Amino acid sequence: MKIEDILKERIMVLDGAMGTMIQRHPLEEKDFRNEQLKDHPHPLKGNNxxxxxxxPDIIKEIHRQYFEAGSDIVETNTFGSTWVAQADYHLEFLVYEINYQSARIAKEVAAEFTQKEPHKPRFVAGSMGPTTKLASMSPDVNNPGYRAITFDQLAAAFKEQAKGLMDGGADLLLLETITDTLNVKAALFAIQELFDEMGRKIPVMVSGTITDASGRILSGQTADAFLISVSHVPLLSIGLNCAMGAAALRPYLQVLDEKAPFFVSAYPNAGLPNEFGHYDQTPDEMAAEVEEYLKEGLVNIVGGCCGSTPDHIRSIAAIAARYTPRKKESLKEAS
Incomplete structure (x- = not known):
């Protein structure tokens, strides 16, 4: 069954945080090394x-927990798997392999659950984070015209990542936590080029991040402007994730609901972090805030970002099952 058909019938559930779950494991430097990397001269701990x-045993178990909690879609463990981000660890040479293996192990777990419940197929979304560099803003306040990376460099980085994810079996590509629209435009350009070269395509999801109460992403665009900037590509979904808790995202989701010709997704953080950087919002509290989206018919896909766990996803999935999804066709005709 195609994901587009399922999204017309019911609200689909994305997974929760990967980093939050990895932090539950007391990992040491040796956990980030194998035979190939045993003599790598740079520290690798923290490169999740x-x-x-x-x-892979840890990552597969996290995927398994999210599927058991009710996720229809899990994200690959590849948020920082471009050469741009991996350069911090001097691991540019491993980028394709990381993406390929991440997609492969997620797909293995998804196939297990789909086999057990054929009526509820599970999907793998290849996670493509924003990289560590901005294309439209200078990192140097004294030199506003400077750019740490070019559009072409970003496009090459995203293309390599997308190929690894697709070769590994990803069902979707998810460009997420977008803080700079020019970065995602480079990614979309690269993905379309890759689709042409490979002679096949998979659905693409885009999810931006509203950074503060101004209602803008870091590079300055409102939710409306962000939508316009990426609408030239036939996306599966447009949405918002991370940054703020569920309640704070609602007005920006209302904008996307009103204007987007695509399905709409939302996977907020579990509230705001406390002074120690921990997220205190309980599963029931988070699900109650997400329920407000569902009551208004704003979304087609829901899940969680930073601080969310399988328990949060379980509560969200239980509530999502009671509601019908946002209807995009009628809105598309009206816009």
Whole structure:
């Protein structure tokens, strides 16, 4: 069954945080190394994407917990798996392998659950984070014209990542936590080029991040402007994730609901972090805030970002099952 058909029938559930779950494991430097990396001269601890290669057992178990909690879609452990981000660890040479293996192990777990419940197929979304560099803003306040990276460099980085994810079996590509629209435009350009070269395509999801109460992403665009900037590509969904808790995202989701010709997604953080950087919002509290989206018919896909766990997803999934999804066709005709 195609995901587009399922999204017309019911609200689909994305997974929760990967990093939050990895932090539950007391990992040491040795967990981030294998035979190939045993003599790598730079520290690797904290490079969580690398665990897909060095500790796939941990990543597979996290995927399994989210599927058991009610997720229809899990994200690959590849948020920082471009050469741009992996350069911090001097691991540019491993980028394709990290993406390929991350997609492969997620797909293995998804296939297990789909086999057990054929009426509820499970999907893998290839996570493509924003990288560590901005294309439309300078990191140097004294030199506003400076750019740390070019559009072409970003496009090449995203293309390599997308190929690894597709070769590994990803069903979707999810460009997420977008803070700079020019970065995602480079990614979309690269993905369309890759689709042409491979002779096949998979659905693409885009999810931006509203950084504060101004209602803008970091590079300055409102939700409306952000939507317009990426609407030239036939997306599966447009949405928002991370940054703020569920309640704070609602007015921006209302904008997307009104104007987007695509399905709409939302996966907020579990509230705001406390002074120690921990998220205190309980599963029931988070689900109650997400329910407000569902009552208004704003979304087609819901899940969780930072601080969310399988318990949060379980509560969200239980509530999502009671509601019908946002209807995009009628809105598309009206716009």
């Amino acid at each position: 994407d690398l665990l897909s290669i060095t500790r």
